[in-house]
Amino acid sequence: MIVTFEEITRKGVGIRHEDAIISHPLANMYGALDGVSSLVPYVNAKKETGGFIAANLTKNYFESLTEPGSLKDHLAEANDLLREQMRLANIDLDKKEELWGTAVAIIRILDDGVEFIQTGDCMILAVYDNKEVRPLTWKQVSHLEAPVFAKWQDGIDKGLNNQKDLHETVIDRIKKNRYQSNMDGGYGVLNGEKAAVRFFEYGKINLTCLKHIILLTDGMFLPTTIVPEQTSYWSFVAHTILSKGLTLYTQELIELEESDPECMDHVRFKKSDDKTAIVIHF
DSSP, X not given: OOOEEEEEEEOOSSSSOOEEEEEEGXXXXXXXXXXXXXXXXXXXXXXXBHXXXXXXXXXXXHHTOOSOOOHHHHHHHHHHHHHHHHHHTTOOTTOGGGOOEEEEEEEEEETTEEEEEEETTOEXXXXXXXXXXXXXXXXXXXXXXXXXXXXXXXXXXXXOOSHHHHHHHHHHHHHHHHTTBTSTTSBOOBSSOGGGGGGOEEEEEOOTTEEEEEEEOGGGOOOGGGSOTTSOHHHHHHHHHHHHOHHHHHHHHHHHHHTOTTSOSSOOSSSOOOEEEEEEEO
16 A cells, blocks of 8 residues: 655644654554643743643653554553653643643554554544545534633623733633543543543454544634535535645635734634644555
8 A cells, every 4th residue: 555644743832843744654643733732831941831741751652663553552652651741740741731731633554454543633534446435433512612612702792802801801811721621521632631531442453445644633623604505514625734734724714814913804813823734644
């Protein structure tokens, strides 16, 4: 089987680039990781944030694998390693606002299919010969973000006109949502909590008519406001990436964000998030 792949990663407005890419061609394994920093500010002696540490610990773990094993077991082991790293850094593991974490989307290509595993809001999209797009994952935080975005829009409607003031109106809800990590009714994230393994989503698809697999961190998602009505969101995103290529797609998305620095035309929490994507062509 001939497989080619392309990848891109770009830093957003944060102090560190907290996304990471898993690229392990010898194991046919690829992944997109989106580090999640603690709400209580943390940097180590190397000026690395918790989100940076979590994403890169997971990247390094998977890229060093030599034994097949199951993706679920491997991700559970990475979660254990992350918990140990936080313990060594004297992080209070009972306080969710202190935890480091990462959203995860990883695939492994086999002779008879593609295995996948995900947690958080990274996405995996399968595209077939007939151009049908099949999301293999679900953005696990969407039900919690929706009311926060609505409150942000309410702030705009009431006359607030800058990102800083708008962020102040929703920060309490963002903190409250952080306590929903790896909880029933909440969302999954790799953050060292033992319950994290309960929220992994994983499986295997076969290769019949499979043309592309796309892995994305949420910084690569298009604003819903520019997706035509009556059009499948993920189908639009996938075909825009495939038609434009990752470089142009990313460049145009950054230009769109630059044209809306206060996050008023396209509601989001910061001008520009870290961006990472991998496209695998079969």
